[in-house]
Amino acid sequence: MNQAEIDTIIADMAVRARRAARHLAILDTATKNAILKRVAEQIRLQTARIQEENGKDLEEGRRKGLSGAMLDRLTLTDQGIDSMCDGLLEIIELPDPVGQVEQLRKRPNGLLVGRMRVPLGVIGMIYESRPNVTVDAAALCLKAGNSVILRGGSEALRSNLILADILRRAVADNGVEPDVVQVVPTVDRHAVLALLGQEDTVDLIIPRGGETLIRFVTQHSRIPVLKHYKGVCHIFVDRDADLDKATPIIVNSKVQRPGVCNALEGLLVHRSVAERYLPVICAELAAAGVRLLGCAKTVALCPQAMLTQDDQWGSEFLDLQLCIKVVESAAEAMDYIARYGSKHTESIITENYSTAQLFVSSVDASAVMVNASTRFNDGGQLGLGAEIGISTTKLHAYGPMGLEELTTRKFVVYGSGQVRS
Amino acid sequence: MNQAEIDTIIADMAVRARRAARHLAILDTATKNAILKRVAEQIRLQTARIQEENGKDLEEGRRKGLSGAMLDRLTLTDQGIDSMCDGLLEIIELPDPVGQVEQLRKRPNGLLVGRMRVPLGVIGMIYESRPNVTVDAAALCLKAGNSVILRGGSEALRSNLILADILRRAVADNGVEPDVVQVVPTVDRHAVLALLGQEDTVDLIIPRGGETLIRFVTQHSRIPVLKHYKGVCHIFVDRDADLDKATPIIVNSKVQRPGVCNALEGLLVHRSVAERYLPVICAELAAAGVRLLGCAKTVALCPQAMLTQDDQWGSEFLDLQLCIKVVESAAEAMDYIARYGSKHTESIITENYSTAQLFVSSVDASAVMVNASTRFNDGGQLGLGAEIGISTTKLHAYGPMGLEELTTRKFVVYGSGQVRS
Numbered sequence: 141m142n143q144a145e146i147d148t149i150i151a152d153m154a155v156r157a158r159r160a161a162r163h164l165a166i167l168d169t170a171t172k173n174a175i176l177k178r179v180a181e182q183i184r185l186q187t188a189r190i191q192e193e194n195g196k197d198l199e200e201g202r203r204k205g206l207s208g209a210m211l212d213r214l215t216l217t218d219q220g221i222d223s224m225c226d227g228l229l230e231i232i233e234l235p236d237p238v239g240q241v242e243q244l245r246k247r248p249n250g251l252l253v254g255r256m257r258v259p260l261g262v263i264g265m266i267y268e269s270r271p272n273v274t275v276d277a278a279a280l281c282l283k284a285g286n287s288v289i290l291r292g293g294s295e296a297l298r299s300n301l302i303l304a305d306i307l308r309r310a311v312a313d314n315g316v317e318p319d320v321v322q323v324v325p326t327v328d329r330h331a332v333l334a335l336l337g338q339e340d341t342v343d344l345i346i347p348r349g350g351e352t353l354i355r356f357v358t359q360h361s362r363i364p365v366l367k368h369y370k371g372v373c374h375i376f377v378d379r380d381a382d383l384d385k386a387t388p389i390i391v392n393s394k395v396q397r398p399g400v401c402n403a404l405e406g407l408l409v410h411r412s413v414a415e416r417y418l419p420v421i422c423a424e425l426a427a428a429g430v431r432l433l434g435c436a437k438t439v440a441l442c443p444q445a446m447l448t449q450d451d452q453w454g455s456e457f458l459d460l461q462l463c464i465k466v467v468e469s470a471a472e473a474m475d476y477i478a479r480y481g482s483k484h485t486e487s488i489i490t491e492n493y494s495t496a497q498l499f500v501s502s503v504d505a506s507a508v509m510v511n512a513s514t515r516f517n518d519g520g521q522l523g524l525g526a527e528i529g530i531s532t533t534k535l536h537a538y539g540p541m542g543l544e545e546l547t548t549r550k551f552v553v554y555g556s557g558q559v560r561s
Numbered sequence: 562m563n564q565a566e567i568d569t570i571i572a573d574m575a576v577r578a579r580r581a582a583r584h585l586a587i588l589d590t591a592t593k594n595a596i597l598k599r600v601a602e603q604i605r606l607q608t609a610r611i612q613e614e615n616g617k618d619l620e621e622g623r624r625k626g627l628s629g630a631m632l633d634r635l636t637l638t639d640q641g642i643d644s645m646c647d648g649l650l651e652i653i654e655l656p657d658p659v660g661q662v663e664q665l666r667k668r669p670n671g672l673l674v675g676r677m678r679v680p681l682g683v684i685g686m687i688y689e690s691r692p693n694v695t696v697d698a699a700a701l702c703l704k705a706g707n708s709v710i711l712r713g714g715s716e717a718l719r720s721n722l723i724l725a726d727i728l729r730r731a732v733a734d735n736g737v738e739p740d741v742v743q744v745v746p747t748v749d750r751h752a753v754l755a756l757l758g759q760e761d762t763v764d765l766i767i768p769r770g771g772e773t774l775i776r777f778v779t780q781h782s783r784i785p786v787l788k789h790y791k792g793v794c795h796i797f798v799d800r801d802a803d804l805d806k807a808t809p810i811i812v813n814s815k816v817q818r819p820g821v822c823n824a825l826e827g828l829l830v831h832r833s834v835a836e837r838y839l840p841v842i843c844a845e846l847a848a849a850g851v852r853l854l855g856c857a858k859t860v861a862l863c864p865q866a867m868l869t870q871d872d873q874w875g876s877e878f879l880d881l882q883l884c885i886k887v888v889e890s891a892a893e894a895m896d897y898i899a900r901y902g903s904k905h906t907e908s909i910i911t912e913n914y915s916t917a918q919l920f921v922s923s924v925d926a927s928a929v930m931v932n933a934s935t936r937f938n939d940g941g942q943l944g945l946g947a948e949i950g951i952s953t954t955k956l957h958a959y960g961p962m963g964l965e966e967l968t969t970r971k972f973v974v975y976g977s978g979q980v981r982s
Contacts (some may be wrong), residue, residue, distance in 0.1 A: 162899065166923050237924060245944060251933060253943050258925070260955050343955055364956045365784060385978035392980035476585065500973050501660060502587050504679070512672060512976025521981065522674050522972055523666060534764055534969040535682050535785045536957040548955040551943055552921050555933025558807035559813035560942065 143330050150334035152320050154341035157287035158260045160317040165259045165285045169236040171314050178310035179279065180228040186306060187221050194271065195300040201295050213269045214296055224275050231279045234525040236286045237544045241552060250349060252554040255516055257547045259285030261343040264335050265376055265528075268349035271299035277346075278321045280528045284546035287320045288489045289342070291335060293349075294327035301325070319369040321445035336361040346541075348529050366541065368506075368532035370456040371401030373514040376499070379410040382520050383417050385511055386489040387424055393487070393514040395428045399458045401530065402485050402517040407464045408455070408473045411437075414466045418442050422464070430460045437466040454480030470495050474502055481505060483527035483532040485517040506532050506539035564751050571755035574743050575762035578683045578708035581738040586680045586706045590657040592735050593704050599731035600700065603878040607727060608634075608642050609864065614719040622716050635717055635792045648947060652700045655946040658965045662973060673975040678968045680706030682745050682764040685756050686949075687712045687778055689770035692720035698767075699704045699728050699742045701949045705967035708741045710763070712756060714770075715748035722746070757782040769950050787962065789953035790929075791877040792822030792905040794935040797894040797920070798910035800831040804838050806932055807910040808845055814908070814935040816849045820879045822951065823906050824939040828877070828885045829894045832858075835887045839863050843885070851881045858887040875901030891916050895923055902926060904953040906938040927953050927960035 141149070194216040201211055237257045244254030263286045265277045269454040271330065274290055281288035292300040304323035312318045324331045336345065339362040347357040347367050354367050368507035375393060377386050393404035409418055414437060420433055422442035432438075433452055448463050455463065467473045470488075477486050487509040488499040496510045507517040517540065519527025524542030531537045562570070602613065622632055658678045665675030684707045695711055702709035713721040721762045725744035735740045737951040745752045757766060760783040767787050768778040774789050781879035796814060798807050814825035830839055835858060843853055853859075854873055855866035869884050876884065888894045891909075898907050908930035909920040917931045928938040938961065940948025945963030952958045959965040 165925070245942055251937065256921070256929075261925075320736070344882075357803075362833075364954070366956075376845075380980070383833055388980050389978065479787075480858050482746060496975075500657075500677070500975075502583075503615070504583075504586070504682075505971065507972035507974060508677075509974040510976055511978050512974050513980045515981040516974060516979070517674065517972070521668070522974070523668055533785070538969045539972045548959045550926065551928035551960045552935060553928060553930040553933050553943070554917075554921075555937075557803075557810065557932055558937070559934045560817060560936040 141326055141328060144326055146326060146330050147334050149326070150324070150331055151338060153280055153289055153324070154262065154335070154338040156319040157289055157322060158341040160319040161259065161261050161287040162536045163317055164282070164287060164320045165238070165379050167285065167316065171316065172236065172243050173232045175310050175314045175316065176228050176232050176279055179275065179307055179333055180225040182306045182310060182370065183221060183225055183275070183303075187209060187218070187301060190221070190299070191216055193302040197296055197298045204295070206295060210269055210295070212270070214299070216271055216299060220272055224272050227390055228279055231283050233524055233532060234283065234284065234543055237547050242549065249558050250556060251558050254552050255549040257544070260546060260548055262287045262289065262341060263546070264289045264291065264338075264342050264345045264363065265291065265334060266335070266353070268346045268353060269293040269296050271296045273348065274300045274303045274323070275307070276526065277528055278304075280526060280543060280546060282311075282320060284543045286546055289322050289324065291324040291332060291452070296325055304434045318502050332357070333360055333373050336363060339363050346529055357375065364536070365539060366529065366531045366533065368484060368530050369517065370403065370482050371403070372456050372480060372482040372489075373402060373485040374406040374408055374477050374481060375404055375487045375489060376408040376467075376470070376477070376494060376512065377410060377413060377417060378470060378488055378495055379412045380492035380495060381410070381413060381489040382491050382511075383413065383420070384512070389487070389489060389511065389513050390421055390426060390552055391424055394430055394462055395460070402514050403458070404462065404514050405457055406480065407462055408467050408476060409464065410470070410473070411468055414438075415441060418464070418466070425462065428460075430462050432462055432464060434464040435466055440465045456482070463521065470499065474499065477505075479505055484530070485514040487512060487514050506530065562747055562749060567747060567751050567756050568747055570747070571745070571752055572759060574710055574745070575683065575756070575759040577740040578710055578743060579762045582680065582682050582708040584738055585703070585708060585741045586659070588706065588737060592687050592737065593657065594653045596703065596731050596735045596737065597653050597700055598648050599734060600696065600728055601646040603727045603731060604642060604646055604696070604724075608639070610638055610643070611720070611723050614723040618717055618719045624952060625716070627716060631690055631716070635692070635720070636951055636959040637720060641693055643968045645693050645703045648697055649700055652704050652947055655964055657704060658968050663970065665941065670922070670979050671977060672979050674969040675973050678965070679971050680968055683710065683762060684967070685710045685712065685759075685763050685766045685784070687753060687756070687766065687768045687770075687774070688714065690714040690717050691718045692724060694769065695721045695724045695744070696728070697947065698949055699725075701947060701964060701967060703732075703741060705964045708966055710743050710745065710756060712726055712745040712753060718748055742834050753778070754781055760784050767950055783956070787904060787950065787952045787954065787958060789822065789829070789903070789951050791824045791903050792824070793875055793877050793901060793903040794823060794899050794906040794908075795827040795902060796825055796908045796910060796935065797829040797830060797888075797891070798834060798838060799891060799909055799913060799916055800833045801913035801916060802831070802910040803836060803912050803932075807838070808842055809840055810908070810910060810932065810934050810958065812845055812849060815846065815851055815883055816881070817936055824879070825883065825935050825959065826878055827901065828883055829888050829897060830885065831891070832887050833887055834869070835859075839885070839887070846883065846940060849881075851883050853883055853885060855885040856887055859885045861888060877903070891920065894921065898924055898926075905951070908935050909931060910953040927951065
C-alpha cells in the first residue's frame with residue numbers, strides 16, 4: 141500500500157467509526173454487557189486459534205530479533221487469556237455512565253437544567269506490543285458508548301486481528317454495527333500519522349507505551365491526546381513521620397513492581413529524622429536488591445549508597461534503583477517535587493495534620509497521598525474499576541481514566557415554553 | 562522587536578506565570594475576592610484614565626478604517642464600565658471551586674480516596690477587540706486559581722494594558738505575585754505563535770472570536786484548545802408540538818439577539834403540522850424582519866420564503882435570516898441536525914414524552930433543550946454564573962465554561978500505612 145491508499149483506508153475507517161458511534165451512543169446497557177459477555181465466551185472457545193495466531197507473531201518476532209522482554213509482553217499465555225476474560229467480566233459489572241443526569245436543578249424561570257453523561261464519540265488507541273490491550277481498551281470504549289480504532293504494535297498484528305475479529309462478531313451477533321471496533325490492518329507507520337489527522341471524525345487519541353511513542357503521537361496529532369509521559373514518583377518522609385509506617389510503604393512502592401509508572405523513583409527524607417532513619421531504610425532497600433543513589437548527606441550515613449550524579453535526579457529508572465535526598469523542610473521537599481516530579485504520584489509520610497493537609501493541597505500531581513504506597517495510583521485500586529490509562533495532563537482527566545473519563549457531559553434543559561428576556 | 566526577541570519575551574512571561582501560579586493555586590478565597598473587589602473599585606476610580614486610553618485606541622482604529630461594528634465593540638462606554646464592575650461583583654459571589662473534595666470514599670483496605678478540585682495552572686486567552694474580555698477573563702481565571710496570559714486584539718492594546726495595570730496593582734496590593742495576570746505587550750502576530758508553542762508552561766488556550774481566529778489558533782497550538790467554531794442552532798417543531806409554545810420560543814431564539822452563537826439558524830417542522838403552522842410562524846418572523854429561506858414545501862406554503870440554495874443549509878447567518886425545512890419525522894430532524902448542526906444548541910418543541918426523551922438522549926450538542934429557547938445556552942442562564950466561553954469540543958468541557966471548567970480534579974488519598982498486595 142502506498143501512503144495515499146493508507147490515507148484513504150484510515151479516513152474511511154474513521155467515517156465508519158463515527159457513523160457507528162451514533163447508534164452505540166444510545167445503546168442500552170444490557171446489550172453492551174451481552175456483547176462483552178459474548179467476547180469473553182468466544183475468547184475462551186477460540187483460545188487455540190488465538191494462540192496459533194499469537195504464535196505466528198512470536199515466531200516472526202524471534203526472527204526479527206525482538207528482546208526477551210518484548211517477546212514476553214507479546215505472548216498470550218493461558219493465564220493472560222484468563223485475565224483478559226476476567227477483565228471483561230469486571231467491566232460488565234461496572235455501572236454504565238452513559239445517560240446519567242447529574243446536578244438536575246431548577247432555575248428561577250422554571251427551567252430544569254442538568255448535565256447528562258454522553259460518550260466522547262470515536263477514540264483512537266495507539267499502543268505497543270501487548271495484545272491484551274486490544275480487548276481491554278475495546279471493552280472500555282464500548283461500555284462507555286464510544287467507537288474505537290485500535291492501532292497496536294506491528295509485532296502483534298496477527299494477534300490483534302484475530303481478537304478484533306472476535307470482538308466484531310460479538311458486536312454483530314448482538315445486532316450492532318461492527319464498525320464500533322476496528323483494527324488498523326497495516327503495520328505501516330504512515331497509518332498512525334493518517335489516524336492523527338482525522339480531527340473531524342476522531343474525538344480523542346490515547347497513546348500507551350514508551351515515552352518515544354507518546355512524544356511522537358503528541359507532536360503529530362491534531363486531535364486531543366490523553367497521556368502520561370512517565371512516572372517519576374516520590375515519597376517524602378517528614379520530620380513527624382511514623383517511621384514504622386514509612387518502611388513498608390517505601391519498600392512496597394519501590395520493590396513490588398519496579399517497572400511500572402507508579403513505582404517509587406525518589407525518596408526525600410527530612411533532615412531531623414535522616415540520621416536515625418536513613419541507615420534503617422537503606423539497609424532494607426539494599427537487602428531487597430535496590431541500588432541506592434544518594435546526596436552527600438545520605439552517602440555519609442549509608443555505606444550502601446553511591447553519590448547521585450546531577451543528571452540522575454528526577455530519573456525514571458523503572459528498575460531496582462532509587463535516588464535519595466535529605467531535605468531541610470517540607471517546603472524544600474515540595475520544591476523538589478515541583479522541579480523533578482512528573483505530576484504522576486507523590487506521597488508524604490507524616491503524623492502531622494497540618495503538614496499532611498498542606499502537602500495534599502499544594503503538590504501538583506494526578507494523585508497525592510498521605511501514609512500510603514505510590515503503587516495505589518491505579519484505576520482498580522482507587523475505585524474506578526478498570527482503567528484505559530493514566531493521564532498526567534490536566535485537561536479532561538487527571539490520573540487514572542475509567543469509564544467516566546471516556547465520557548463527557550452535555551447540558552440538558554427541560555422547559556415549558558421559556559424564552560429569554 | 563524581531564521574532565527572536567518576541568519568543569524570549571513570551572517564554573519569559575510563561576515561566577513567570579507558571580511560577581506565580583504555584584502560589585495562586587493555594588491562595589485563600591477571601592484574598593482572591595479582595596483582589597476582585599479592589600479591581601472593581603479601581604476601575605470606577607480610574608474610569609477617566611481608562612476611557613482616555615480607550616479613546617487613543619478608537620482614534621487609531623478610525624484612522625486605520627475599522628468598521629463601525631468593530632469600533633463599537635472596542636468602545637468602553639460608561640455602561641460598559643458599569644457592566645465590567647458588575648461582572649466582577651458577580652464572580653466574587655460565586656463559590657470558589659478550588660480545594661473542594663468530591664466523592665471521598667473508603668476503599669476496602671481503609672484508604673480514603675477523593676477527588677480534589679485544583680486549578681489548571683496557566684491559561685492563555687486569545688481574543689478579538691472587546692477590552693471588557695480582559696477583565697472578565699482575568700477575573701474568572703484568578704478566582705479559579707489560574708495564572709492568565711492575555712492576548713487581545715491589536716486595536717485594543719492601550720485599553721488592555723491599562724486594565725491589566727489595574728488588575729496587577731490590585732493583585733500586588735493584596736500581597737500576591739502580579740505575574741498571575743499578564744498582557745502580551747506587542748501587537749505582532751508572531752506573539753500568538755510564540756504563545757501557542759509554550760506547551761511546557763501553559764496548560765490551556767482559550768480563543769474567542771471569529772472562526773478564522775479560532776482555526777488559526779487550533780492549527781498552530783501545541784497546547785490543548787477549548788473553543789467553539791460556530792453556532793448553527795436548530796429548533797424542531799414536532800408533530801406533537803404545542804404550537805402556542807412554539808411561536809414565542811422560535812421568535813425569541815431568532816430575533817432577540819441574532820448576532821450571537823446561540824441564536825437560531827435553522828427551523829425544522831414536522832410535515833403533519835407544516836400546513837397549519839408554517840404560514841403562522843413565517844408571518845410572525847417576516848413581521849419581525851427575518852429573511853426566510855425555505856425548502857420547496859415551505860415556499861409553497863409561505864409567500865414570504867425564498868427557496869434555500871444547497872450551500873445555505875447549515876449556514877451560520879448571525880443575522881435576521883433563517884433556513885426552514887419540512888421533515889418527515891423526528892428521525893429525519895435528528896439526521897439533519899447530525900449533518901448540519903455545530904454541536905452547539907438544539908431544541909425540540911413537543912408535548913410527546915417519548916419523543917422528547919429520545920431527542921434529549923440522541924442529539925449530540927453541548928446543550929439539548931425541550932420547549933425552551935436556544936438563547937438559554939449561556940453560563941449565566943444555565944446556572945454556572947459567569948462564563949469564559951462555550952466549548953463545542955467534548956474534551957474537558959462541553960458547553961458553557963464557568964469556574965469549575967477552569968479547574969481539574971486530582972486524586973487525594975488518605976492512608977494509615979497501606980501497601981499494595
